[in-house]
Amino acid sequence: MTGGILSRLPLLAKWSGRMIQIKTSHEIELMRASGLVTAGAIKAVKAAVRPGVSTGELDAVAEDYIRSQGAVPNFLGYHGFTGTICASVNNEIVHGIPNPGRRLAEGDNISVDCGAIVNGWHSDSAVTVTVGEPSAEDAALMDVTERSMWAGLARAIAGGRLTDISAAVEQTITAESHQYGIVDHYGGHGIGTEMHQDPHVLNYGRPGRGPKLVPGLALAIEPMVTVGDPATVELEDGWTVVTKDGSRAAHFEHTVAITPEGPWVLTAEDGGVAGLAPFGITPRS
Ligand code: MG
Numbered sequence: 070m071t072g073g074i075l076s077r078l079p080l081l082a083k084w085s086g087r088m089i090q091i092k093t094s095h096e097i098e099l100m101r102a103s104g105l106v107t108a109g110a111i112k113a114v115k116a117a118v119r120p121g122v123s124t125g126e127l128d129a130v131a132e133d134y135i136r137s138q139g140a141v142p143n144f145l146g147y148h149g150f151t152g153t154i155c156a157s158v159n160n161e162i163v164h165g166i167p168n169p170g171r172r173l174a175e176g177d178n179i180s181v182d183c184g185a186i187v188n189g190w191h192s193d194s195a196v197t198v199t200v201g202e203p204s205a206e207d208a209a210l211m212d213v214t215e216r217s218m219w220a221g222l223a224r225a226i227a228g229g230r231l232t233d234i235s236a237a238v239e240q241t242i243t244a245e246s247h248q249y250g251i252v253d254h255y256g257g258h259g260i261g262t263e264m265h266q267d268p269h270v271l272n273y274g275r276p277g278r279g280p281k282l283v284p285g286l287a288l289a290i291e292p293m294v295t296v297g298d299p300a301t302v303e304l305e306d307g308w309t310v311v312t313k314d315g316s317r318a319a320h321f322e323h324t325v326a327i328t329p330e331g332p333w334v335l336t337a338e339d340g341g342v343a344g345l346a347p348f349g350i351t352p353r354s
């Protein structure tokens with residue numbers, strides 16, 4: 070962190086006794102620099118996914134990339150977490166610990182969740198990819214999860230309410246003929262000078278509730294979707310969250326800033342241009 074950030078008191082908006090950090094447009098620019106590092110790290114990891122690679126090796130790819138950019142991994146050491154990425158395979162939903170002994174095979178799905186700190190500003194993003202070609206079932210799971218994330222990002226609009234995002238995520242998932250599970254409890258969050266800030270962003274709910282969406286609010290939107298029942302179990306390692314029924318899960322995440330011009334997806338290389346186009350939104354790139 071820089072002294073400038075430590076010495077300045079962030080402007081905070083109060084909601085239900087919780088504090089939400091509102092950034093200046095200059096601070097959002099700084100968060101964009103962080104977001105681009107995270108985007109590059111995830112791109113590098115995706116390029117390294119192949120049969121036989123270990124999740125420990127993928128972790129090293131991410132850490133090397135982030136440090137090559139003069140940035141710092143924000144997961145590493147977070148409450149004692151030992152990875153730069155969370156590597157969650159198949160029935161693991163989130164928070165899988167990278168492991169040199171865990172080698173990927175053709176047909177595995179891996180969720181890579183990663184974040185970086187640049188000049189004290191955090192970003193956070195995740196993708197799920199298949200090693201090789203996905204089955205039709207896996208392709209549909211990943212597609213609906215990613216689309217639900219974009220639907221939520223498209224509602225990161227000043228003047229709306231927080232649960233407009235939650236409702237958009239949920240409605241995208243429940244519109245499918247297959248009955249997917251939406252993971253309870255875990256969700257998105259505010260982000261800024263810490264990785265996890267208020268407000269918590271559920272992936273379901275009625276629209277029109279919660280804090281007002283205002284320019285300068287930055288959020289991580291991250292749906293977690295299961296093919297089967299959404300019930301979860303945390304493994305004895307104290308981190309890995311798996312589906313109770315063993316069904317496969319997918320997880321996508323982007324960090325978005327609410328700006329006067331609309332959503333700016335800070336962890337998307339193009340700022341969200343492609344992902345928001347179906348919603349008629351043209352963000353800055
Ligand atoms: Mg994340």
Ligand code: MG
Nearest residue numbers: 193289291322
């Ligand atoms: Mg997150």
